[in-house]
Amino acid sequence: MAIDDTGGGESDQVNGGGNLTDEPVRVGEYTWDDLRREVHDGGRFDRSVYLGFEPRELSQRLEDAASAGKTLQAPFEEYLDPTTTPVAKDIYTWEHFKQEYYYEDGSLPRDSDGEVIPFHESEYLNFDPEHTENRLSAAEDIASELHEYVDENTVDVNPELDEDEFFSTRDGHTTVVNRYDLEKAVPQSKKSHFNELERYWVNKPYACVIIFHSRKENEKKYYVIEPYLTDIEIDLREFLSGKLKTAIKYSEDDVIVQGTDADRAQVIQREAEQLLSRYDLYNGSVSSSDEESVLGQVKELFGIESETQSETTGPLSGISTRPEPAILEDDDPKLNEYQVEKLLYMLKRDFVGYARIDGVKHDINVEDISCDGYNSRVFVYHTDYEQIISNVQHGEGELDDFVVKLAQRSGKGISKRQPQVDATLPDGSRAQLTLGREVSDHGTNYTIRQFKDVPFTPIDLINWNTFSLDEMAFLWLCIENNKSLIFAGGTASGKTTSLNAVSLFIPSNSKIVSIEDTREVELPQRNWVASVTRPSFGEDDKGDVDEFDLLEAALRQRPDYIVMGEIRGEEGRTLFQVMSTGHTTYTTFHADSVGEVIKRFTTEPINVSKTLFTALDLVSIQTQTRVDGNKVRRNKSLTEINEYSAENDEINVRDVYEWRAETDEYIQMGNSNTLEEIKFDRGWTQDKLDEELFKRKVVLAYLIEKGLNTYTQVAATIQAFINDPDTILTLIANDQLELSLEDLREMESVKIDIDPEKEEMVPRPDAPPEMVEETKQVLDNAQPLFNTYKSRETPDIVSALMDDSEESADEDSIDFGQFVPKAGAEADSE
Structure with a gap:
């Protein structure tokens, strides 16, 4: 620091005229005269130019600097503290390292003689610091190779997805199915060209679905991710399954025959626990009642109510251990909680659920599930991705057993003598089952049309643009005023979906009778008799209950509305006879135009007379088509059935609304006689x-x-x-x-x-x-x-x-x- 000594001359300030650069600067000896001789070029010497402030402010500035130094000391010490400053590139310095490993209470360490212990970087690095750059370069090459290896051997997931959050329960613990099971589900050869498009839970925490796009094959894949079982666990599952079959066979528990799926699941749970305990495979408890605990999750899955609720739950023991061969060598002879949880899920899935397709059955986005033969992959029809191949596959014997099981659960018999069966599964889904190679070259196959527990609504149909807002208001008024309607169209054109949706317009004070051979109609009204046909139990028709019988019975039940699932044959003639007596009727029919509807109804085998056909009020023609490359469902036309012209021997019809494919809009084609009839019947004015x-x-x-x-x-x-x-x-x-x-x-x-x-x-x-x-x-x-x-x-x-x-x-x-x-x-x- 320059000393302001105004009382001395130049000779006093420089001792002996020595060279300033030859001696080190010492505190108190470097004066303003020294500075002037060294740097000033002549003229007036203004000290403020060199200080940057007035010399009289020096004392105050020093005080301020001292205060600022104390203030900065705390964050500096925090910066040096490794617990608050993480190791990061260009941040963790040798000074950080010294504070953590070298200094003693913030001071230089000393030996027993009081000498300072020198700091040698090489002692801590185990190599010469001058080689650091080479070492880092080599490490970078190794890291790059490791990254490529990991990239080739792991699935490319959605980078925007937080996997830790996805594979977590509400309590923040890891779900039974996690990233490990995902990696095991995707074959090694496919990981390099699979890109994740979408993932969602279908049965949390046991099963999720991931939609992949294969860059190599340029197609989408539907993967069900379930708990991965090791060879030991697979053998144990087979062993427990055999024991459970015997235990259930001789069980006197009535729920085996008469109980619900939830009751049967509880029996599987109890018997499995007893087997695990009997063979000394597991000593832990799986009876916790919290909904996120081991048994609690299974109970929640199958609708079993818990008697008590615990406030907190912990993670499954053993879930962090990956069952690889190296780990299994020293594995505990007893099962851990995670393994028991996986086994319980698999046992209940196989005994009470739908085995390999159980996860698919839980997916509300899937409309159809089909397996075309032995060792064939299962295909699903996805709401967003249409037909897509899955990772589910049945073996030959397994597929035969599965189809027989589906038929039995539906109350039907299937055998080589009767190899084809139409059935309704316990959840309401419709199934077509074929057993063996007698009528199918590829062997046993099945197709399941999913039943939705929660139907779609008129609002959904409008938002999908299946119907316009005007059309739906028109249908509401017509249905509320007892106008009969047929939804016609091709397969998967949305006929039943539309029928279920517009059924919300039926007044709740009306009595409804539905007639179906397989359950598809789902109505919200409680005053609803749901009738289903039944085939005979023998070779003859004795005991057979068909649509004719149900229609005859329906007339005795005094219905206001009759809903028939689908017209396929002669029962259509009886339906029109019922319609002509004043009963409002709704049904679906396979036909692509109004003309085809009339032709098929008025000719064999249905053969409804044309005069009788005019009892019908409206026909909605549904179609499945594409708009902007996306598969959609549209109401092609909404047509009124008017009078029969005996002179021309034809039925006059009038299109009220029509869909225009080029603009994807609905056009009103003409005025409605049906509304005119409603106005007349209700005594309304036009206003x-x-x-x-x-x-x-x-x-x-x-x-x-x-x-x-x-x-x-x-x-x-x-x-x-x-x-x-x-x-x-x-x-x-x-x-x-x-x-x-x-x-x-x-x-x-x-x-x-x-x-x-x-x-x-x-x-x-x-x-x-x-x-x-x-x-x-x-x-x-x-x-x-x-x-x-x-x-x-x-x-x-x-x-x-x-x-x-x-x-x-x-x-x-x-x-x-x-x-x-x-x-x-x-x-x-x-």
């Missing part, structure tokens, strides 16, 4: 008809615009509107509908209590942008209607539905005809 049609359109638009698309929300709203339109419109006008929907679970005439977990898995579509715009326009047009209801107050839906008040809104001043398609005779006159 009243327009109003009723518009109100239904508004309700549907509101549900779409607000995203209220679950089965419970849609069913509750529609049924409540049918019972009391003013209440629902009041709630909509005041934007209170969503808050009130929960009360509708109390409606006893409609079953709308859907399992939230199952509902969450339903792949419901979001409204496309053009539909969102249309619904906003509809709701804007409805503002005058909403204004008439906003002044009304309804505390909740249920109490409102029981209110017999005749209060109604003043709607006379609103022209509803400008918001809905023109219909009826008055429209024809315009």
Whole structure:
């Protein structure tokens, strides 16, 4: 530091005129004169130029610097602390290292003589520090080789997915199925060209599905990931399976025959525990009742209620150990908790579930499951990816046994004498089973049409653009007013899906009888008799209950609506006879056009007379097609069946709506005589008809615009509107509908209590942008209607539905005809 000595001259400041550069600078001896002689070029010497501040500020600046030094010392020490500063490139320095391994209480270490112990970097590195760059270069090469090896031997997963979170339970513990099982499920030869597209749980924590794209084969793959079993575990599963078959065979437990799947699972659980204990394979407990514990997860899977609930659960013991050969050599002779959990899942999957395809059966995105023969891979029809090959495969003997088991569980017999069977599985899915090579060159095969526990709704059909908003409002009014309808189309064109969806428009105060040979129809109304045909037990037809018998019985049950799953033959003639007596009827039929529907019904083998055919009101033609390369379902046309012309011997029809493929839009083709009939039957004016049609359109638009698309929300709203339109419109006008929907679970005439977990898995579509715009326009047009209801107050839906008040809104001043398609005779006159 330069000393400001103004009292001395130049001779006093420089001792003997020596060279300043020859001697080191010592504190207190370097003065301003020294600085001036060394760096100043002449002229006035301004000290502030060299200091950067006025010399009189020096004392204050030193005090400030001392204070700042103390302030910076704490973060510096924290920086040096290895517990707070992680090792990272360009951050961890030798000073960090010294603080952690060299210094003693922050000071230089000394030996017993008090001498400082020198710090030699090579002692800690075990090599000369000058070789560090070479060492790092070699390490980089090794790391690169290791990375390539890992890349070749592991699956390319979605980089945006947090795998730790995906393979974790709600308590943060590792799921039974995890990344290890994923690596084991994908063959080594395929890992280098598989890219993950999507993954999701189908039976957490035991099974998930991953959709891969093969770059090499340029096709998609459907992989079910389940717990991987070692050879020892596979042998143990086979051993336990054999013992369980014997134990169950001689069991006196009634649930084996009469119980539910959950009851049977409990028996498997109990017997398996006893076997593990008897053979001294496991001494732990698997009876914890928490839903994330070992047994608790299995109980949750099969719907078994737990008696007690523990507050916390721990991870499965043994789940961190990977069963590789090197580890198994020193493995414990007893099973750990993780191994027991895997075995219990596999045993229950095989005995109570659907064996190898159990994970696929749990996938709500799968519509069809098919196996084409021995040693053939199972194919699935995925909602998003269509037909896709899976990693599931049956052996020859295993496939025979599996198909026989499916038939038995469906109450059917299958043998080489009767090698083909149509069956309905316990969960409602429809199966076509073939045994052996008698009628199939590739051997035993099966096709399963999945049954959805939670049906789709009219809102889903609109969001998929299967129907337009106007069409759905039109169908609602027609169905509510007892107009008969047939959904016709090809295979997988969405006939039954549409039938189930529009069934929500049937009033809950109506009695419904359904007739099917395999269960496909699912209705929410409780006053519903679900009839199913039954073949005879012998070689003759004695004891056979067919569609004719069920139709005859249905007429004695005084139904308001008759729903027939599908017309295939002569039963169609009986159905039209029932229709002509005034019973509203809905069914599906295989035909690609209205003309083909009429032709097939009015000729052999159905042979309905043309005069009788006019008892039908509407035909909806469904089709499966492609739009922008995506496979979609569309309503090709919505056609009215009018009168029979005896002069021309033909049935007059009129298209009300038609789908235009080039624009993917629906066009109103003509005015509706069906609406004219409704107007006449109800004694409505044209304005009243327009109003009723518009109100239904508004309700549907509101549900779409607000995203209220679950089965419970849609069913509750529609049924409540049918019972009391003013209440629902009041709630909509005041934007209170969503808050009130929960009360509708109390409606006893409609079953709308859907399992939230199952509902969450339903792949419901979001409204496309053009539909969102249309619904906003509809709701804007409805503002005058909403204004008439906003002044009304309804505390909740249920109490409102029981209110017999005749209060109604003043709607006379609103022209509803400008918001809905023109219909009826008055429209024809315009």
